Amino acid sequence: MKKNMKVLIEFFRACMVEELEYRTNFFGNMLTSLFWIVIAVLTVDVFFNQTNQLGGWSYYEVLVLLGVFNTINGFIEFALRQNMARIVDHIRKGTLDYVLTKPVDSQFFVSFRHLVFWRLADIFWGCALIVYALAKLGRWPSVLDFVLFLILLLAAMVLVYSIWMILMTTSFWFVKIENLSFIFSSFFETTRFPVQVYKGWLRILLTFILPAAFMTSVPSAALTGKWDVATTVIALLVALGFFVVSRVFWKVALKSYTSASS
Amino acid sequence: MLNKYFALIRMKWVEMFEYRAESVIWILGALTQPLVTLAVWLGVSDGGEIQGFSPNHFILYFACLIFVERMTTAWDVWDLDREIRQGTFSFPLLRPLHPIHWGIAENIVYKVFFLSILLPIWIVAAFFIEPLRLALSPLEWVAFLIAVLFGLAIRFLMGWCVGLLGFWVSRVVAIYSVVEGISLFFSGRIAPLSIMPPTIQKIGEILPFSYILYFPVEILMGGVTLERLVTGMIGQVVWIGILYGVFHFLWKAGLKAYSAAGG
Numbered sequence: 001m002k003k004n005m006k007v008l009i010e011f012f013r014a015c016m017v018e019e020l021e022y023r024t025n026f027f028g029n030m031l032t033s034l035f036w037i038v039i040a041v042l043t044v045d046v047f048f049n050q051t052n053q054l055g056g057w058s059y060y061e062v063l064v065l066l067g068v069f070n071t072i073n074g075f076i077e078f079a080l081r082q083n084m085a086r087i088v089d090h091i092r093k094g095t096l097d098y099v100l101t102k103p104v105d106s107q108f109f110v111s112f113r114h115l116v117f118w119r120l121a122d123i124f125w126g127c128a129l130i131v132y133a134l135a136k137l138g139r140w141p142s143v144l145d146f147v148l149f150l151i152l153l154l155a156a157m158v159l160v161y162s163i164w165m166i167l168m169t170t171s172f173w174f175v176k177i178e179n180l181s182f183i184f185s186s187f188f189e190t191t192r193f194p195v196q197v198y199k200g201w202l203r204i205l206l207t208f209i210l211p212a213a214f215m216t217s218v219p220s221a222a223l224t225g226k227w228d229v230a231t232t233v234i235a236l237l238v239a240l241g242f243f244v245v246s247r248v249f250w251k252v253a254l255k256s257y258t259s260a261s262s
Numbered sequence: 263m264l265n266k267y268f269a270l271i272r273m274k275w276v277e278m279f280e281y282r283a284e285s286v287i288w289i290l291g292a293l294t295q296p297l298v299t300l301a302v303w304l305g306v307s308d309g310g311e312i313q314g315f316s317p318n319h320f321i322l323y324f325a326c327l328i329f330v331e332r333m334t335t336a337w338d339v340w341d342l343d344r345e346i347r348q349g350t351f352s353f354p355l356l357r358p359l360h361p362i363h364w365g366i367a368e369n370i371v372y373k374v375f376f377l378s379i380l381l382p383i384w385i386v387a388a389f390f391i392e393p394l395r396l397a398l399s400p401l402e403w404v405a406f407l408i409a410v411l412f413g414l415a416i417r418f419l420m421g422w423c424v425g426l427l428g429f430w431v432s433r434v435v436a437i438y439s440v441v442e443g444i445s446l447f448f449s450g451r452i453a454p455l456s457i458m459p460p461t462i463q464k465i466g467e468i469l470p471f472s473y474i475l476y477f478p479v480e481i482l483m484g485g486v487t488l489e490r491l492v493t494g495m496i497g498q499v500v501w502i503g504i505l506y507g508v509f510h511f512l513w514k515a516g517l518k519a520y521s522a523a524g525g
Binding site: 028032035036039042043046047049050051054055182185186189190192193197198199202 | 287290291293294295298301302303304305306312313433436439440443446447452453457458459
């Protein structure tokens with residue numbers, strides 16, 4: 001664990017040096033990120049032009065959720081997307097061999113080697129939107145709400161990571177499937193709105209089969225004080241479960257891995 | 263000219279077939295945003311009507327939207343950006359045909375491919391989903407066909423105009439994504455324009471975006487008035503004229519800038 005932390009800091013440093021080469025882009029990136037969050041808020045406005053609630057969530061509650069969505073999306077773009085895209089490359093070109101010979105955990109290495117710093121802008125604006133929406137709601141979360149929110153947010157990120165990792169690991173067998181990331185992104189789009197918006201079988205699908213509900217709806221509900229113990233425990237168990245599966249799946253996949261050249 | 267086009271199309275057809283798996287995924291990926299939006303609208307309407315839009319209307323609307331969106335999509339801005347930035351744009355320039363013809367040929371090939379996938383899906387879906395059964399008059403079908411072609415022309419020219427800015431600036435893809443972001447509201451992608459606030463509708467009638475998607479969708483949904491048909495087509499033709507003029511100007515000016523940079 002301690003070694004992994006050290007390695008992670010090294011990844012951080014290496015990527016930061018790379019990023020600083022292009023620091024003039026910083027301002028443009030901040031603006032691009034702000035532009036998209038404004039577009040997202042305006043989209044919500046269009047719906048609230050016709051209604052005063054989405055699946056039982058008020059306007060500012062939906063904005064809190066949108067902030068959480070943007071934050072998690074920022075985390076995805078910052079830490080995951082680049083790395084996940086490279087896993088398929090590693091496997092297809094056989095460069096995974098080099099990773100395997102390194103004295104660090106291979107799953108850890110392929111997951112976090114490349115960080116895209118400017119995407120932290122999404123997290124920044126996401127948090128800003130959360131604070132704004134909470135202020136407008138006029139009800140600040142209690143310490144317990146906030147702690148629960150942080151735990152559930154972490155669980156959501158673990159869940160996002162695990163599902164994506166499981167998807168990418170299938171490329172050990174189906175090397176030709178490109179755009180696996182794409183399948184994940186499409187699924188993640190559904191978490192832009194409270195899961196209660198979806199009706200009938202779609203909500204059942206997004207809660208019990210594909211755990212979209214635990215990614216944005218559950219953490220946001222904690223922040224607005226609408227959490228309950230059962231949901232929280234289930235969210236943590238689901239995240240833990242998916243993480244263990246991704247871990248085991250990676251190990252199994254490695255056993256069947258026979259480089260590209262041999 | 264026709265012979266040359268056949269040759270171009272055959273070439274692009276072979277090229278596309280190499281990447282058909284990606285093309286299918288490309289179609290699937292374009293489904294999420296409209297389907298999520300549809301689901302939210304169905305949730306909002308909750309079985310009732312929103313300004314004359316029943317749940318069935320919403321289903322038909324977004325199905326039409328997905329279809330027209332795919333049939334009018336344009337991707338030249340990414341190719342132009344890459345080729346101009348890396349300098350490989352010199353190769354298409356050396357060929358005897360104007361590079362835009364390669365773009366047009368590629369477009370024809372992909373649109374035929376999209377159609378061959380989307381049409382059977384629609385027909386099968388119509389068996390199960392009642393609102394998808396269309397009952398248009400022959401005149402409406404012809405009008406729809408023309409409106410989609412015009413919409414495609416507007417979007418295609420818009421892509422080329424933004425792409426050609428690459429002769430002067432390096433972030434045309436960012437510019438294009440801003441245009442796309444703004445177009446979300448005026449093209450009818452978030453909601454039918456008729457249920458948008460009046461100001462948005464007014465601005466939407468002036469901007470080109472509603473002529474790309476919303477207008478053809480309106481025709482495909484049926485029951486469009488003759489007056490609307492005429493004004494819509496006039497709007498489309500005007501925008502094609504404007505964009506063609508801009509394209510022509512940018513091309514002339516851009517080539518000068520490009521050769522200056524290269525020489």
